[in-house]
Amino acid sequence: MRGIWVVVLLMGLSSMAMGAEKNYTVKAPDGVEIAVQESGDPAGLAIVFIHGLLGSHLNWDMQVGSANLQKYRLITYDLRGHGLSGKPDDAEAYHDGRRWADDLSAVLKETGAKNPVLVGWSLGGVVLSNYLAAYGDDGLGGIVYVDGVIELNAALITSHPDVYAGMASDDLTVHLDAVRTFLGLCFETKPDTATFERLLSNAAMASWIMTRTVPSMTVSAGLPKARVPVLLLYGGKDVLVNVEPSIARARELNPAVQTKIYPKSGHAPFLEEAQRFNGDLAKFRDAIASE
Template sequence: MRLSAHSYLALLLLLFSTALAAQPKSYTVTAPDGVRLAVQEAGNPQGTPIIFIHGLLGSHLNWERQFSDPQLQRFRLIAFDLRGHGLSDKPTQESAYRDGKRWAEDLAAVIAASHAHKPLLVGWSLGGAVITNYLAARGDIDIRGAVYVDGVVELTPTQIPAHSSVYRDMIAADLKTHLDGERAFLRLCFHQQPDSVTFERLLANAALAAWPMQRAVPSMSIALEQGLGQARVPLLFIYGAQDALVRPQPALARARQVNPGIQSRLYSNSGHAPFIEEPARFNRELATFAASL
């Protein structure tokens, strides 16, 4: 069968766009206070941008099951390592982490430097607090929506279970105690524990996180009323029903108190990380939500 010139050109464009989508790229963005942030991209460079923001002790590696999913390849997938994490800079002063505005300006710098037009923001755990602080600092004019994945709404005892011994060990000066604390924290992230290879990689990932950051994050400021409360773009909150690190119902109730318009989903078989524990459902619902915007 011979192809017409139009069909041949369309086929070439499809092959070219597929080749582009298969070539991930990495680069560095500098925040206003000089912190360098490591950014990774994949997917279709011409697609709707989705910016993924990981949680405490994570990095862009947390999103591997999203970056490798064929149904998400039509989107422009962007992830960056938060300050104090992964391949990004790790300031030694705790003051570099306590002010939520610094994390907000990091996200704003990534949006600007990547030229991501009206991105959808996806924030896991601590990443949800980063989105809220971004909304407080910059408003929602430059984004098309946000997805909070077991997101931290507020750092209060009603929403955050204590796990005092785990958090104490995570900031211990003794290396063995510190690493055992990080392992315990990582186990608490999952109701369905990942395979050993994935868990070991995530544990090594956690070990890269800066100790001053871990000491400072519990007192990080979150401008809830000014951020989430003032947002008018579509907002989707996803929680694992078995979450051991954020209590879903109190967190959702508080989020709805400041913004009654949010949508929500509950994943009955997931803990704190439904995008890893139930990736097929998560990726399908993320693709549907992104396309609806």
Template sequence: MLTRFFNLVLRAVALAGILFGSAPNAIANPQSYTVTSSDGVRLAVQESGNPDGPAVIFIHGLLGSRLNWDAQVQSARLQRYRIITYDLRGHGLSDKPLGRQSYQDGRRWADDLAAVIRGAHAKKPVLVGWSLGGVVMSNYLAAYGDHEIAGAVYVDGVIELAAGQIVAHPDVYRDMTSSNLRTHLDGERTFLSLCFNHPPDADTFDRLLANAAMASWDMQSAVPSMSVFAVDGLGNARVPLMLIYGQRDSLVDTPLTVARAIRLNPRFTTKVYADSGHAPFMEEPERFNRDLDDFIASTTGHGPR
């Protein structure tokens, strides 16, 4: 009788393993690992969501990290996708090589993204790039083309590091690279404040500020002169493309940047959030997650939510 009971238990456990292991929307525990770029820089990568779902790679902006995407990583709506985030070189838990030369060549940032796609074995991911992440995507497209991705979303993305598209804040950017620690940290705080029309709660802001303070000073001084290949990258892309921008962006001129992006590639669809600043995915996360879900579903054929 006891033997029969244990056999029944073992069969039940095995059946449960089959059912849950093959469930199409099974949610894996978050995992972290590193990939190595072409020049030896190690990049911190994180995954969550449905490991069998379409892959989505989130690329943060200047002074950010994976933490910028918390509202997307934790979204029940987006959990059906394989969510991949990584820290850009010079940021977060990724390597911070010394010297401006490690950051000025836009091809290095493109190679980083290629290393993440390759290291994650991400098949036809959708790319979502915020702010500086837009430059990274454009440089990736110029270097590698679009045959390995399903689509790209520019979120208040920098299309080109051009004076007409970047709102001038010379004092802020000067302070951010100051050798005086107090001045440097005050500059980081001011820059972060400019990211929002509606600031996040105090705990979140403090966490983002601490995150910004981790960023490489060499990287911050080099980024304004980074090479950007938007014409070759965006201009030749044939995959679905989307622009999501905040109308009240204090860092990127939304009308001029959107107009430039569309001139480079008229395939863009555009959504402008009238009440958001530079970070609509944090300021209006439910709306952003819904719009992103719709784009990913239509791009990957994963079906409506």
């Protein structure tokens, strides 16, 4: 009987170790400190998550906390100007898209992740494209654009001028109200109150200089350089990104891309349909590992 309890205890400790979080910082080439978080199985296949505008690693809680994804090495990080990462006061630190690509490169080098799958949501798609343009896909396993911004142009991004102007405002009330409206636009199915409020607080932490500068960020066409599998995953009811034109433009740049549309989701299918998203991500990750 005692032996059984020892086995149970060891299994419990193993499970706790697998899910244990690891937090550290990486220094970007221009000196900005980038906050990195790891969970899941340190020896598992790696997945790196890149959040969107006004987000942080907290956006990926439904993935990091998923029992079905614990067999993978789950790596998140906060983009510059967001979350726990550094928030430079210089607009050029955000305007130059190469710097965001360099941040991702620094994270990948520090983690030493082998053939990771990179998952970029919304603005995270811009980071992916700039990374591919600068570094290519050597050492990567695959790429997932989640409601990704393929290019910063009016044909691909839904116009919400009052919201974006409000987010850039120096008036605190106007700014915060616009941030709340922007966050609400991310969802067709709004998350529970506690989650929404946490994400709203998270958004309010973002650098105002970054928020004003991102719309003019330089974006390089990195998709043509991707030879690894690329999956485009969009919510069919996205009101921030024009889905069909974005997919069409991505296919122009790289005809080999795969696509999935979640008809019930808005801009954040990884939260709105988390179970389905996690299953599709696992299949994509495993298919690459078996090739």
